[in-house]
Amino acid sequence: MSQVQMHEPQPDFIIRSRASLEDEHLQEALEKAGSGFVHKRQAAIDRIGNFEQLRDQAQRVRARALKNLDLYLLHFEKKVTEAGGQVHWAETPEQMRELVIGLCQKQNAKTATKGKSMVGEEVDLNEALEAAGVAPQETDLGEYVLQLAHERPSHIVAPALHKTKAQVQRLFRDNHALGERALDEVADIVNEARAVIRDRFLQADVGITGANMLIAETGTAAIVTNEGNGDLTATLPRTHIVTTSIDKIVPTWEDASAILRVLGRSATGQDITTYTSFFTGARSDQDKDGPEQFHIVLLDNRRSELLGSEYEKMLHCIRCGACMNHCPVYQSVGGHTYNSVYPGPMGAVLTPLLRHEEQDNQLPNASTFCGRCESVCPVRIPLPGLMRKLRDREQRERKHAGMAQWAVKLFCKLSRHPAVYRRLNDFNLRLVAIARGRKPRFQSLPFLSGWTRHRDFPAPEKSSFQSQWQQRQKEKQP
Amino acid sequence: MIETPSNSSKPKPQVGLFVTCPVDLVRPSIGFATATLLERAGCDVHVPPQSCCGQVALNNGQPEQTRALAWNIVQQFDEYDYVVIPSGSCGGTIKTHYPELFDEHDQRLQAVEAFCEKVFELTTFLTQVLDYTPVQAALDLSAETVTYHDSCAGLRELNIKQQPRTLLKRCANLDITEMQDTDVCCGFGGTFCVKYSDVSNHMVTNKVNNIRRSGASMVLGGDLSCLLNIAGKLQRLEPDNPNRVQVRHIAEVLAGELSTPAIGEHSPALEKGE
Incomplete structure (x- = not known):
């Protein structure tokens, strides 16, 4: 019999979510961004008509890539080497930081421009670069805003989604020598950032980008952006470093297209x-431009442990962010509430797997299992199913069952005896009926304060359906 | 007469009614409305002793407890031709998740899979198995503005979207006025609504605002849990508004049984202290 702990520790997610719900700026930003992504995605899908087939294709590509990941990775390394580049392997975040800093120091780099890289965020690369005397300069607009604000991304595609236009204007006023320049329109803000960032491209010693995919066939790193900052980060400095993770492999260009x-x-x-x-x-000698040095640093950070496990499908993720765009919990509390580089449903699965800290157990619990994430995932990752497995894992690893778990167990044991269950329910319903009096609803209930704090609870009838049914059947008999 | 003409030579389908815990405890009228509907559609209805489908254990990290309850349910209901449930959520737990609970070496798996084949959520059973069309509509709600909340598990695990709308047209001459984000979660989520009370509140507030913006005087749904959440919020927000949106389960409307007050509303019987 497991020991009962009377007071469960207040989980951090709950405290953070309260603050997020009360943050007016965040709520304004979330409301503005929320349905935009949803409608644009739907319109794009409606335009082509065979999106379900495309999802199946993409899912097959990811499954095949992971099935022979070791072979594809080795082939990828061979091809990168043949093309005059170098692949570096980092088992841990610490190793990745050391490798990147080592490469920068070899070039005597004082500045490094950066394209968006979630793996860079995962290993806290910026802090490490600063400590090593290399100034990281973000070139993605959202990341640039966050660098000014000293904040982390709250979304894997739109990192500054949590910021309002007014907040960005304030940041620019505080940090740029604006003079007479206007910031009223979004275009003004973008132009202002462009002017500052363009200078950085020309001065940087090293360019660091992420990668959306690694194509094994030719040893190619693929990056998708809307600002073109990835290209300038990659091609202008003498050294291009790609920081990404081993799961980004696809076998061929055809697969990359899928x-x-x-x-x-x-x-x-x-x-x-x-x-x-x-x-x-x-x-190469025939190229007119491009970096003299090309390095790819590949992070594992427990991903290889997921291969062949019941969580392997999480490695199919292509980091599109559709799950968080459609998640009513993410849309309520924003990405920072997850206290992880990876927020929303994909983060609620990936974070406990990669980090495996006590506080991360809250993430897969903070879901209603509404299933909207799975219904939009382009590679059909069963996100609620994986969250459920993580809830099972949490209970398996738990040394002390909490009150709630104990109550669930008791309820289940009782439910296995329907006759006892019914009699006990009828007894309780009679008690409730006394408490209810003539009220149609309860405004507070001792064991359901989480419910009644925000909503009423309808008063039940005096006996259960099962008892009333039995009574009626008896009355029907001649 | 609102009976479907039945073919007397064919034996009546024997249906086990699984009412679900919330209906059993909080709103028996949904159970009776469901039974009435099934009988009108030509079925014999049975209510064997029953309890929980196990969803609360399934979603709280206790697969062993769920498995034990699942096997209980399979045995309790195995004698019937069909098992019908007025809930997409409990229906989804059984149809989608029961087979996942038994591994391939478990001798019970085959029985569980066969059992799941005959389990149906109410509106799916009425449309896709029986193609139920009453000779005469039980109600005429054509003058009413009514909206519908698509509960998540029903919608995404069991593809329940058109079934309730089809039946409301057939049984109540009603065209649903769609609200914005009808397919977005109301924030109930089982233990989620008490564990993550404030996030849940934010979600149900959004839901209720969409319902009110639709201009509807009534909101219907196929899962009592979601409806308790929605009704409780509407009533908390507008305690003194006699014209606030009324909340009902679809089975009550399909059966034409609106004599019970809407969820959480005043009952004349209660007023008189009966």
């Missing part, structure tokens, strides 16, 4: 993003 067909549509409702860039190796 992913691209669902990625833009799922993420932003675009048939294809403004820029889709492919980087293969270092500048």
Whole structure:
């Protein structure tokens, strides 16, 4: 018999979600962004008509890539090397930081421009670069805004989704020598950022980008952006470093196309993003431009442990963000509430698997299992099913059952005896009827304060359906 | 007469009615309305002793407890031709998740899979198995503005979308006035609504606002749990508004049984202290 713990510790997610719900700026930003993504995605899907087939194709590509991941990775390394580049393997976030810093220091780099890289965020690359004397300079507009604000991304595709236009204007006023320049329109804000960031591209010693895919066939890193900052980060400095993870492999260019067909549509409702860039190796003698050095640093960080496990399908994720765009919990509380680089449904599965900290157990619990995430996932990851498995894992690993778990167990044991269950229910309903008096509803209930804090509860009748049915059957008999 | 003409030479389908815990405990009228509907559609209705489908354990990390309850249900209902449930959520638990609970070496798996084949959510059973069309509509609600909340598990696990709308047209001459985001979760989510009370409140507030913006005087749904959540919020927000939106389960409307007050509303019987 497991020990009963009377007071469950207040989980962090709940405290953070309260703050997020009360944050007016965040709520304004979420409301503005929320349905936009949903409608754009739907419109993109309606335009082509065979999206379900495209999802099936993309899912097959991901499954095949992971089935022979080791072979594809080795082939990828061989091809990168042949193209004059180098692949580096990082088992842990710490190793990735060391490898990237080592590469920067070899170039005596003082500045590094950065394209968006969620893996870079996963390993806290910016902090490490700063500590090593290399100034990281974000070039994605959203990431640039967050660098000014000293904040983390709250969304994997739109990192500054939680910021309102007014907040960005304030940040620019505080940080840019604006003079007479206007910031009223979104275009003004973009132009202002462009002017500052353009200078950085020209001065950077190293360019660091992420990758949306790694194509094994030719040793190519593919990046999709809408701002073109990835191209300038990758091609202008003498050294291009790609920070990404081992699961991003696809076998062929044909496979990469299958992913691209669902990625833009799922993420932003675009048939294809403004820029889709492919980087293969270092500048050769025939090339007019491009980096002299091309490095790919591949992070594992427990991903290989998921291969062949009941969680393997999480590695199918192509980071489109559709799950969080459609998640009513994410849309209520925003990405920071998840306290992870990866928020929303995909983060609620991935974070406990990659980080495996006590506080992360809250994430897969903070879901109504409404299933909207799974219904839009371009590679059909069964996200609620994986969250359910993580809830099972949490209970297996738990040393002390909490009150709630104990209550569920008791209820289940009781439910296995329907006759006892019915009599006990009728007894309780009679008690409730006394408490109810003539009220049609309860405004507060001792064991359901989580409910009655925000809503009424209808007063039940004096006996259960089963008892009333039995009574009627008896009356019917002659 | 509102009976479907039945073919007397054919034996009547024997239906086991699984009412679900919320209906059993909070609103028996849904159970009776469901039984009435099934009988009108030509079925013999049976209510064997029953309890929970196990969803609460399934979603709270206790697969062993769920498995034990699942096997209980299979045995309790196995003698009937069909098992009908006025809930997409409990129906989804059985049809979608019971087979996942028994591994391929478990001798019970085959029986569980066969059992799941004859389990149906009410509106799916009436439309897709019986193609139920009453000779005369039980009610005429054609003058009313009514909206519908598509509960998540029914919608996404069991593809329940058109079935209730078809039946409301056939049985109540009613065309649904769709609200915005009808397919977005109301925030109930089982234990979620008490564990993550504030997030749940945000979600149900959005839902209720969409319902009110639709201009409807009544909202219907196929899952009592969601309806308790929605009704409780509407009533908390507008305690003194006698014209607030009324909340009912679809079975009550299809059966034409509106004599019971809407969910959480004043009952004349209660007023008199009966």
